[in-house]
Amino acid sequence: MINRFRRPALRSRLALLVAVAVAVAVAAVSVTCWFVVRGKLYDEIDSKLKAANSPLRSEDIAAALNECSQTPAAPTGYGRKPVWYFQLIRTGSDKPCVSPDSAGTVKVDSSDRDVAQKADPTFWTFRNGTDTQGNDVRVLSVVAVVQGPANGVVSDTALMIGYPLKEAEGTLDDLALLLLIVSGIGVVGAGVAGLWVARTGLRPVDRLTGAVEHVARTEDLTVRIPVEGEDEIARLSRSFNSMTAALASSRDRQAQLIADAGHELRTPLTSLRTNIELLARSDETGRAIPPADRTALMASVKAQMSELAALIGDLQELSRPDAVDRGPLKVVALHEIAQAALERARLRGPELSFEAELEPWYVRAEPAALERALVNVLDNAVKFSPPGGTVEVGMRQGELTVRDHGPGIPADELPHVFERFWRSPSARSLPGSGLGLSIVARTVQQSGGEVSLGPATGGGTRAVIRLPGAATPPPAP
Structure with a gap:
């Protein structure tokens, strides 16, 4: 089933992320601002309510309680409608006694009766309520206090003072609308800015993507990306340039290895083909080759086959990656390995000491x-030692030296001795592929050591191999 919902592009996701982040921040600031303004307005109204609370005359309280009107007096003539709410509530009554000067009747709450029951002039409560017309009112409930000869509190009676919230709520509604408009503009602007920033910031990534696609399509490893600055994109560009340079170098070395291998294989194969054709032609024509010549031809064929086998083995050794198909590293006795190699060398140079x-x-x-x-x-x-010569082998403190007394290596040829397929002009007539020292350098480097070749004092060549280790074996785990 084909997925119909494609994941949006990275720049779209970044723009959306910025817009969401800004929306959350703006919403948090707007809500905080609204609640702060609301608190300030309520504090101002509470201050007005506290200022309106003053001791009443005992006769006024007595008249209000005796009459206990449930509705205020209607305004007469051209008098303006009162703004404040004044009423008394007793503990055992659910109906308030409303002052004639009250703007209306406020619905009684249980907290109002609690204030009347406490009879504590230092205790009061603020709350939001409604009048009988459904208008929102801010209410202060305090114990009724009288002045004059009967100075003191009125038993089980609370004074309720109210102030309408219409003006404050209108201000809060206007503020909420303004904050909503500003927040919407901010979110849209943040989305547009985020999309612009994403496009600008991802432009180097687009160049990198184009370069990668070009390499994948054309296999052109000469592509390089301009590097600007020191940020993460610049690091990524440098890494890509380093990768393509390494791949190009690896491909060049591989092509050179194939070309050199083909060149080195051509000579023994041509010689081997010529010898085999001579043997085949002798059998086809019936003209026998003299026994001595036939023996020489067979010996040459065997030598060339051995040379081909050695060359192929060296190529396999050099072609494998450094970290692939390698045997496990072990703690080995270098002196014992050197002794075993020395025994094999004695077999190849029996005339040498x-x-x-x-x-x-x-x-x-x-x-x-x-x-x-x-x-x-x-x-x-062994190969370069003169007949009857001496090969000196020594090892001290991890430094293995092999010295011969042959013609030596000219100074101008020393920098090339570890190159693949390189052979000295004076050694081209000798057997070999020019890969032996390359394998030596590779193996020693993989073991953390180093190898060098140089002229020996008194003539000949001195090879030095240094490997890190110890004179005593490590304790068994």
């Missing part, structure tokens, strides 16, 4: 890869 002095040293590395790297270093020493 080897001098070894290996002190114990333990490192964390991949055992098989480390042994192969040491074998490659010793193979180079």
Whole structure:
């Protein structure tokens, strides 16, 4: 089922978020403002009610209680209608005694009778009520106090003074309408401003998106995004530029590796094809190849096949990523691995003499890869040593040195010795692919060490491998 409700764009969501945030803030401020103004207006009315409360004459209270009219006197002539409400309420009565000067009759509440029952002149209550016409009134209820010879409070009687809330409520209604209009304008303006800010702020993201789509469509890794400022977008742009540069460099190295591998494979394959064609032609024509030549051809075929196998193995080793398909790192005895590599080197150079002095040293590395790297270093020493020469191997404090007495490496060639497929012009006639030292450098770096080649004192080449470790094995877990 196709989803009909698509998620809005990021800039729309940002604009909506800003509008909602502003709406919440404006609503909170508006409500707070309305309640503050309402409180101020009520405080002003309460102050008026307190000022209107004064001791009454005993005869006035007695007359009001005796007559106990339920309605005020109607205005006569051109007299203006009274504004204030005055009435008395007794504890045991539900009907108030209204003053003739009252603007109307206020409905009695239980709190009013409570004031009459307390008979405490320091106690009063404020409340909102209504008169018999349904008009809102602010009411002050206090104990009735008389002046003159009968000075004191009137037993079980409360005076209720009221003031209409029409004017205050009109002001609050006008304020609420004004706040609503201002809030609406603010929310709409915030939405428009949020959309503008989102578009402006996301413009670098649009450029980044366009660049990514261009790379995905054309595989052009030369695209770079202009970087402006030091904010998060600038960091993202720098990261994208670094990523495309790394990918371009990786693709270039891969293309170079394939080209170099093809070049190196072409020579042994051509030679192997020529030798096989000679053998096949001899069988097809019936012209036998002299035994000595045939033996030489077969030996050449075997050597070329061995060279191809070694080259393919080296290519596989160099082509795998650093963090993929690697064996587990273990604590290994470097001196023991060096001793095993030395035994293999003796088999490849039986006419050479080897001098070894290996002190114990333990490192964390991949055992098989480390042994192969040491074998490659010793193979180079065997390959370039003169007949009857000496190969000196030593290890002290984690520094393994291999020194031969061969022709050495010219100074201008030293910077290239660890490059893939690079071979010295003087060594092109010797077997090898030019990958051995590249594998050595890669393996040593993966183990946290470093390797270097340089001229030895008195002639020859000195290879130095330094690996971090310790002279004693770590305790077993």
